[in-house]
Amino acid sequence: MTTNRIIVGAHYGLRDWLGQRVTAVLMALYAILLAVVLLVKKPGDYLAWFNVFSPIWMKVATLVFLASLFYHAWVGMRDIWMDYVKPTGVRLVLEVLTIVYLVACGMWALKIFV
Amino acid sequence: MASTITKTPPKARPKHLDLFSIRLPLPGILSIMHRISGAALFLFLPLLLWLLDRSLDTEIGYDQVRSYMSLWIVKIVLIGLLYGFMHHFCAGIRYLFLDMHKGIDLPQARMSAAIVYFVSIPLTVIAAWLLFF
Numbered sequence: 493m494t495t496n497r498i499i500v501g502a503h504y505g506l507r508d509w510l511g512q513r514v515t516a517v518l519m520a521l522y523a524i525l526l527a528v529v530l531l532v533k534k535p536g537d538y539l540a541w542f543n544v545f546s547p548i549w550m551k552v553a554t555l556v557f558l559a560s561l562f563y564h565a566w567v568g569m570r571d572i573w574m575d576y577v578k579p580t581g582v583r584l585v586l587e588v589l590t591i592v593y594l595v596a597c598g599m600w601a602l603k604i605f606v
Numbered sequence: 607m608a609s610t611i612t613k614t615p616p617k618a619r620p621k622h623l624d625l626f627s628i629r630l631p632l633p634g635i636l637s638i639m640h641r642i643s644g645a646a647l648f649l650f651l652p653l654l655l656w657l658l659d660r661s662l663d664t665e666i667g668y669d670q671v672r673s674y675m676s677l678w679i680v681k682i683v684l685i686g687l688l689y690g691f692m693h694h695f696c697a698g699i700r701y702l703f704l705d706m707h708k709g710i711d712l713p714q715a716r717m718s719a720a721i722v723y724f725v726s727i728p729l730t731v732i733a734a735w736l737l738f739f
Contacts, residue, residue: 513702516698516702517702520699530736531736538668541662542662565644568645572641593651597651600655600659
């Protein structure tokens with residue numbers, strides 16, 4: 493029964509698990525990109541620091557990184573609540589707070605880079 | 607699906623959850639550290655976004671962030687977060703390999719856990735050095 497499930501099929505509970513790993517790879521690639529950019533440009537003042545994030549491709553990459561981060565953090569935090577918080581009501585409140593917190597962080601990220 | 611299932615009365619399973627007497631093996635310590643570092647990074651997101659926002663917004667903001675970063679309490683928090691990031695990053699790469707069934711037997715899994723510990727500390731030192739000096 494469980495042998496012919498495919499990733500792009502309907503959801504088998506696999507979506508978040510896979511999403512967490514895909515976002516992990518995207519974030520790892522961005523971390524390496526940022527490290528290389530910083531090591532090459534060595535920004536030492538405001539203008540140089542500003543210019544690290546001023547190219548459009550860097551803004552896009554950074555926003556993709558942050559979007560990945562918020563989704564990844566959602567899956568991770570939900571796993572933590574599911575493991576340690578058993579009462580449904582409390583868990584629901586914590587999950588809602590987590591979503592509100594991450595959406596607010598997302599808005600802030602948009603404000604910075606758009 | 608039509609098979610009959612003989613039900614046995616549920617027996618109380620033996621549980622041993624005394625966290626102070628369980629000696630967690632290295633991959634187990636890595637696992638809980640992965641969780642703690644992830645949660646810490648989650649909780650400090652607003653601080654990091656705020657530093658990023660201020661430093662990119664205006665030159666005055668940038669200078670402010672520089673002066674905050676010279677405070678020892680901010681330094682300690684940022685170095686802690688850098689270590690959390692490096693640990694989460696390295697342990698995460700290890701997990702991606704484990705997910706692909708690479709290195710799943712015990713000696714290899716122990717070795718890769720040790721490598722994560724061994725690598726994430728110098729990475730933190732280098733990153734902190736570049737950030738503060």
